[in-house]
Amino acid sequence: MPTSHVAVHYGLGWHTVRRAEQEALARWLATRAPVLLRMVGIDEKYLGRRHTFEDKYVTVVSNLETGEPIWIGFGRRQATVEAWLATLSPDEKAAIELFAMDMHGPFIQAIRDDEQLRLIPIVHDPFHIIKRANAALDELRRETFFRAGPELRALGRGKRWLYLRAWEGCSADQQADLGRFLAGNGKLARAWQVVDELRGVLRAPDRHTMIVGLNHVLTRIAKRANVPMRKLHDSLCQHYLAIVALGEHHPPTGRVEALNNNWETLLRQARGYRDLSYLLLKLRFATVNPIRTEDGVRRFLALGLPAPYRKAA
Numbered sequence: 457m458p459t460s461h462v463a464v465h466y467g468l469g470w471h472t473v474r475r476a477e478q479e480a481l482a483r484w485l486a487t488r489a490p491v492l493l494r495m496v497g498i499d500e501k502y503l504g505r506r507h508t509f510e511d512k513y514v515t516v517v518s519n520l521e522t523g524e525p526i527w528i529g530f531g532r533r534q535a536t537v538e539a540w541l542a543t544l545s546p547d548e549k550a551a552i553e554l555f556a557m558d559m560h561g562p563f564i565q566a567i568r569d570d571e572q573l574r575l576i577p578i579v580h581d582p583f584h585i586i587k588r589a590n591a592a593l594d595e596l597r598r599e600t601f602f603r604a605g606p607e608l609r610a611l612g613r614g615k616r617w618l619y620l621r622a623w624e625g626c627s628a629d630q631q632a633d634l635g636r637f638l639a640g641n642g643k644l645a646r647a648w649q650v651v652d653e654l655r656g657v658l659r660a661p662d663r664h665t666m667i668v669g670l671n672h673v674l675t676r677i678a679k680r681a682n683v684p685m686r687k688l689h690d691s692l693c694q695h696y697l698a699i700v701a702l703g704e705h706h707p708p709t710g711r712v713e714a715l716n717n718n719w720e721t722l723l724r725q726a727r728g729y730r731d732l733s734y735l736l737l738k739l740r741f742a743t744v745n746p747i748r749t750e751d752g753v754r755r756f757l758a759l760g761l762p763a764p765y766r767k768a769a
Contacts, residue, residue, distance in 0.1 A: 474734075481737040493548060495520035497712040498557040500532040501719060514732065515540075515563075516715065520556055523711035524743045528736045537566035541573070549573055556707045558584035559695050580698045581709030582658040589651045590620045592688035596647050599684065604641075611640045619648065622655055647685055650676050658702065666703030670696070718742055 463473045497518040503509060515536045517527040527543070529536045541549075549570075554577045557563050568574050597619060601612060612619075615637050618630060626634060638645035650673055657669035674692060677685040692699065722729070722738055729735040 478734055478737065481741055484741060485737065491519060491522065491524070492551055493519055493526070494551055494553045495707050496552055496555045497707075497709065497715075498537065498555060498563050499712050499716070500558075500560065501716065516719075518712060518715055520707050520709070520711055522744070523708075523714055525715055525736060525739045528732050530732075532560065532562065534562035534566045534569075537563055538569075541566065541570055546572065552576055554579055554701070554705050554707060556581055556709045556712065559588065559691070559698075564698075577701045577705060578698045579701045579705055579707055579709070580695055581707075581712060582655075582702065583709070583713055585658060585692075585699060586651070586655060588691060589654055589688055592684040593620060593647055593651055595684040595687075596682070597644060600641060600644055608640050612637055619644070623652055643682070646676075647682070650685065658699075660703045663700055663704040666700050670700060715739070715743070 459473050459477065460470055462468075463470045466473075497520045499516050499518070500513050501516055503512055503514060509530065511530040511532075513530075513532040515529050515532050516525050517529075517537075517540050518525045527540045529539055549572045552573065555567055555573075556579045559580055564578060567576065567578060594616065597612070597616065601609060604612070615633070618626070618634050619637065621630070621634075623631065623634070638648055653669070653676075654673050657666060657673060660666035660669055670692070674689055677689040680686050718739055722735065722742070
């Protein structure tokens with residue numbers, strides 16, 4: 457139930473209800489048993505164009521094993537991650553086994569510059585790898601259609617979303633449309649096949665299989681004549697070790713994107729937040745105590761907060 461609805465229901469001021477909720481969440485956090493941090497997820501979030509903060513982004517650090525956010529800081533610079541690392545004790549750093557993040561250079565450099573963490577494996581999640589591959593595909597598509605004749609333009613009009621979609625994610629009709637589109641240009645077809653092969657490589661069961669598959673992909677896109685795919689080749693080579701580490705460690709990187717969904721849900725319901733510490737508290741509680749079952753409702757009510765709608769349970 458939104459804070460404003462609780463205030464109206466009980467005849468209280470909005471600030472009174474918010475303070476009560478914040479104090480209850482702080483009490484919950486203070487009485488929790490410490491959770492060992494072994495797998496760390498680092499991601500960035502865009503705050504939007506209407507915010508009043510100096511930075512347009514925040515960096516979110518989360519526990520990959522539980523999906524719980526543990527720290528939020530303004531910016532997406534190397535200094536931002538270093539500020540979080542400064543809050544960790546030597547014992548807490550020693551317990552960390554890996555980091556999962558996108559290909560943002562400052563994040564990587566912050567870990568590599570830390571004397572105690574510089575040898576800890578860094579893993580790039582498949583979502584951001586395929587996002588970069590799709591960007592190369594889209595650039596190649598634009599270049600091709602800029603010089604294309606009317607027949608190919610008519611065939612590919614309105615097909616951008618389909619061209620960037622995985623084959624298994626298409627219906628039978630969509631697969632037929634995609635097949636006709638790819639048959640119209642061999643260069644686009646070969647590039648699409650490479651990215652589809654890369655999707656399969658990122659699901660490899662072990663490090664050796666991923667190395668073999670990734671090397672084959674790199675061989676197929678090494679030609680300098682195809683500039684967009686060559687850029688993808690250079691990017692994959694630059695992050696080679698962090699990609700193949702995915703086949704060795706298999707961290708639950710999907711929880712980083714799930715946290716993004718929780719973030720967007722809270723912002724949408726509250727029409728935005730100006731206090732990031734308050735937002736972090738709500739995110740942590742919502743992750744640890746999802747109100748989707750009767751047990752979740754009981755744990756929520758144990759804080760002394762107003763009961764949510766039954767439909768939300």
